[in-house]
Amino acid sequence: MVGLGLLGLLEAAPRYFHFIQSRPGRLLDDPLLSLLPVHDESTLTFALIYGSIGATLAFLLPRPQLLLRAFWAYFILQLLRMLTLWLLPLDPPVALVALHDPVVDHLFAATTQPVVRDLFFSGHTATMALLALAVRGRRWRWPLVVLTGAVGMLVLVQRVHYSYDVLAAPLFAWLAYWLAERVAWQRPPYKYFS
Structure with a gap:
């Protein structure tokens, strides 16, 4: 079920983000950003994200119930993010440096017009927070x-988000993970999950 939902999101996302990108939004005043340098940190950002995803999958693969909950949480997180993006149209911070995913940009035809209005809340930070919630034990968490x-911090230095976007992200990750527990445990267990 969650796999179909994620495939549906993958299908709908390009049109949705095209809509988000086409809307004008508000420019926010963010005093914290003025204290930080501006620099392209795309490579380091995605190295941390992809490395963290790999480590989390290594932890979750032998624990299918936790893996299922993590997938549900990611699905719910994406729905929450689509909702907040629709409700809060924003313009990107001044001095934005476009974030380039070195893997996706090389695997898929990257658009010449990057999406920069997908601001509240930070999907990269929320995904990382979700990974931390999905694992168990201090050594992993x-x-x-x-x-x-x-x-x-890296997405702030790159100015692809406001500090409000980054600070809210862990709260939305926690909400998605909490809701995922209610959804995942309501599903009938499959034999290989026991």
Whole structure:
């Protein structure tokens, strides 16, 4: 079920983000951003994200119930993000440096017009926070918490988000993970999950 939902999102996302990108939004005043340097940190940002995803999958694959909950949480997180993007149209911060995913840009035909109005809340930071919630034990969780903070700081330095977007992201990740528990455990268990 969650797999079909994620495939549906993958199908709908390009049109949705085209709509988000075409709308004008508000420019926010963010005093924190003025304190930070501006620099392209795309490579480091995605190295941290992809490395964290790999480590989290290594932890979750032998734990199918936690893996299922993580997939549900990611699906719910994307729905929450689409809702907040629709409700809060924003213009990107001044001095934005476009974020380039070195993997996706090379695997798929990258558009010449990057999406820069997908602001509230930070999907990169929320995904990292979700990874930290999905694992168990301090040995796994604390490094992911630190890396979540690092990714949040890097997207601020790159000016692809306001500080409000980054600060709200872990709260939405927690909400998605909490809701995923209610959804995932309501599904009939499959034999290979026991």
